[in-house]
Amino acid sequence: MKNTLRKLLLPVALAALVAAPAFGQATVESLQQNGITVATANEIPYGWVENGQAFGIAPEVATAVLESMGITDISWTVTEFGSLIPGLIANRFDLVAASQAVLPARCEQVNFSKINSSYGEGFLVLAGNPQNIHSYQDFVDNPNLRMGIVSGADQLDFAQAYGLAESQIIPLNANADAPSALTANRIDAYAATGLTAAGLAGANARVEVADPFEDPVIDGEPVRSFGAFTFSQDDADFLAAFNEALAAFHATPEYRAILLSHGLSDGDVDAALAASTADLCAAE
Numbered sequence: 001m002k003n004t005l006r007k008l009l010l011p012v013a014l015a016a017l018v019a020a021p022a023f024g025q026a027t028v029e030s031l032q033q034n035g036i037t038v039a040t041a042n043e044i045p046y047g048w049v050e051n052g053q054a055f056g057i058a059p060e061v062a063t064a065v066l067e068s069m070g071i072t073d074i075s076w077t078v079t080e081f082g083s084l085i086p087g088l089i090a091n092r093f094d095l096v097a098a099s100q101a102v103l104p105a106r107c108e109q110v111n112f113s114k115i116n117s118s119y120g121e122g123f124l125v126l127a128g129n130p131q132n133i134h135s136y137q138d139f140v141d142n143p144n145l146r147m148g149i150v151s152g153a154d155q156l157d158f159a160q161a162y163g164l165a166e167s168q169i170i171p172l173n174a175n176a177d178a179p180s181a182l183t184a185n186r187i188d189a190y191a192a193t194g195l196t197a198a199g200l201a202g203a204n205a206r207v208e209v210a211d212p213f214e215d216p217v218i219d220g221e222p223v224r225s226f227g228a229f230t231f232s233q234d235d236a237d238f239l240a241a242f243n244e245a246l247a248a249f250h251a252t253p254e255y256r257a258i259l260l261s262h263g264l265s266d267g268d269v270d271a272a273l274a275a276s277t278a279d280l281c282a283a284e
Helices: 003-019 028-034 057-068 081-089 136-142 154-163 176-181 193-201 236-250 253-261 266-274 277-281
Strands: 036-039 048-050 054-057 073-076 095-101 111-119 121-126 147-150 169-172 189-193 207-209 225-231
Touching: 003 081, 028 236, 036 057, 036 081, 036 147, 036 189, 048 073, 054 057, 054 073, 057 073, 057 095, 057 111, 057 225, 057 236, 057 253, 095 111, 095 207, 111 236, 111 266, 111 277, 121 154, 121 176, 147 154, 147 176, 154 189, 154 207, 169 176, 176 189, 176 193, 189 193, 193 207, 225 236, 225 266
Parallel strands: 036 073, 036 095, 147 169, 147 189
Antiparallel strands: 048 054, 095 225, 111 225, 121 189, 121 207
């Protein structure tokens, strides 16, 4: 009897193993049925959460795209920026919607969607800019200056490309920590995107955006970052379906309206639509 039962059940078990996705692998069908967990980093205007609802460039586009795919049960979680990719790899969430810049080193760890946004750089400084900081080169010229950078952010790559000493780079856990780090004299400037710096300055009269600001030049080219949605490398089918829906949404006026409502320009949107994820991942 036991052998007979084993013979009957074995084909069923094997079929289930073949049909079932690997642990952590998301499919559109499973996400439609069970819902999706999406992470962002609480960085205005790129993505933040209030009372369980997500706002910003990446979450608002992600919500529209996922709903068009029939994925309507969306749970949002806030994670420190430097923990977004490790958390995705560890299967703590299914998708990251934080406008993370597409960089070759990140492409080795995760997959990125089509480009969704583009943005330039900036500094947040104390009101009045007492150190007269306007560029990355200023930190090269004055090795006593200290630059705050969120752990895991691409501004660290820019600082290292300029040859800043390790003692000049002060890691911060979140963008929200920058104003207090400045007023406590822990840092002399906070390096972020221009939009992030402007958002922080608008909420605190004791800090301001460094103006004018010289964009960092890396390998002879001014820096412009291109943000996308981030996927586990196990989720190729989900990424392909998402990209198809994202491309359709990019063709709607709603897409451009979302980005413009959060401070991006038409030029920023056009630059994003013209950029290639594959080219950015393959960049030297």
